[in-house]
Amino acid sequence: MAKIKAGIIGCGAIGRVIAGAVKKDLSGVVELVGVSDIDVKKAEGLLADTNIKASILGRGELIAKCDLLIEAASGEVSHEIADEALEAGKDIIVMSTGGLLGKPDLFKKAGLKGAKIYLPSGAVSGLDGVKSAMAAGVDSVTLTTRKPPKGLDGAPYIIEKKIDLGSLKGETVIFDGTAEEAVKGFPKNVNVSATLSLCGLGPARTRVRIITSPDFKSNSHEIEVKGDFGQLKAVTQNVPMPTNPKTSYLAALSAIATLRNAVSSALIGN
Ligand SMILES: NC(=O)c1ccc[n+]([C@@H]2O[C@H](COP(=O)([O-])OP(=O)(O)OC[C@H]3O[C@@H](n4cnc5c(N)ncnc54)[C@H](O)[C@@H]3O)[C@@H](O)[C@H]2O)c1
CATH class of the missing domain: 3.40.50.720 (NAD(P)-binding Rossmann-like Domain)
Known part of the structure; x- marks a missing residue:
């Protein structure tokens, strides 16, 4: 060949x-x-x-x-x-x-x-299950992303809302919205939400939550899906790339x- x-x-x-x-x-x-x-x-x-x-x-x-x-x-x-x-x-x-x-x-x-x-x-697991689930009815798809503050630095949403990442103490939900909104607010951070939405319910019906904490040392993504098939939860704990901390290996x-x-x-x- x-x-x-x-x-x-x-x-x-x-x-x-x-x-x-x-x-x-x-x-x-x-x-x-x-x-x-x-x-x-x-x-x-x-x-x-x-x-x-x-x-x-x-x-x-x-x-x-x-x-x-x-x-x-x-x-x-x-x-x-x-x-x-x-x-x-x-x-x-x-x-x-x-x-x-x-x-x-x-x-x-x-x-x-x-x-x-x-x-x-990308940096998530579980898309195989989401695609299979879409062959029948799916009620909800949620992505919860946890990132250290430096992984969110410079995002348009953080700048627009004047969020001081350095002053946060403990776990804080920075964003809760649709994948469509997440991609606009965090274009370099949550490509996974775009990919998840494209293989599932679409950008307007995929819920994305972004949580940060000074205690987080790495990025993690948790996908939860409910539908006719039952329920799915897939958690991926990532190691960041040394050459780009916004990107998971x-x-x-x-x-x-x-x-x-x-x-x-x-x-x-x-
Ligand atoms: N799908 C996913 O899950 C996922 C995960 C992580 C990163 N990403 C995305 O993948 C892309 C690459 O990530 P990375 O960590 O390698 O980024 P990086 O910043 O390390 O590298 C990007 C490279 O692209 C070059 N570049 C930028 N604009 C260009 C253009 N218009 N034409 C040609 N080259 C250009 C830059 O000079 C740089 O060398 C980014 O857009 C990132 O957001 C996707």
């Missing part, structure tokens, strides 16, 4: 882990043909650290050269990148899933172009698992 030609756009914490896995474990089935980043030093650093020989390309050139594009850049541009890749008939793995909310045309375009959009589970590993699915002839789990 010919190798899949992959390209990575966004050479930060997640992009580097994916490139490392391609080099170490997936080189028999995936060829990294190029990488792209608005900061060329990040692209150079990724290639140097992983010892991969690939081209540093602009977005358009990278899309033209690959069969499968991996987006690990930013929620501000993920929909544009996905749109450009799908227009060219290329498959895409999107990490910045928050940027895809309210863009149903992208999913239609994938169908029309015969291309695939892959959204990795499992998120990068989920992209590797998705890449494996894309090149596998047998898919285990739904």
Whole structure:
């Protein structure tokens, strides 16, 4: 079987882990043909650290050269990148899933172009159960995210509400709303709420609670679903990436698992 030609756009914490896995474990089935980043030093650093020989390309050139594009850049541009890749008939793995909310045309375009959009589970477990549950009636889907204050620093919601994260004592519910609102208020922190909503009840009917405490040392996500199937509760206690404390290591590993699915002839789990 010919190798899949992959390209990575966004050479930060997640992009580097994916490139490392391609080099170490997936080189028999995936060829990294190029990488792209608005900061060329990040692209150079990724290639140097992983010892991969690939081209540093602009977005358009990278899309033209690959069969499968991996987006690990930013929620501000993920929909544009996905749109450009799908227009060219290329498959895409999107990490910045928050940027895809309210863009149903992208999913239609994938169908029309015969291309695939892959959204990795990211930093949560339990999406398999949510998808199975959706085959019958689902009453409620709730995500409770716990993060240390520094993991929420700089979020538009925190700035807008003038929340002084440094002065909080004990556990505080910072946010309680829909996934749609959570993605606007915390675009770099809760991509998982976007992914959960897209495979479940949708952004307007998925409840998200964000809790912080100076005592929290790592990120955790708890998904609770009630429906005809019964009840589901999935808790994931994450280790943050040393290179980006806002990102959990499992998120990068989920992209590797998705890449494996894309090149596998047998898919285990739904
Ligand atoms: N789906 C999930 O569960 C999940 C979990 C964690 C992070 N994420 C998202 O994945 C993305 C990558 O995360 P990360 O931790 O690697 O971030 P990072 O900040 O470490 O790296 C992002 C890289 O993308 C580059 N970049 C930014 N805008 C770009 C653009 N317009 N074009 C090309 N490159 C651009 C930056 O220069 C940087 O090198 C982020 O959007 C993050 O919010 C998703």
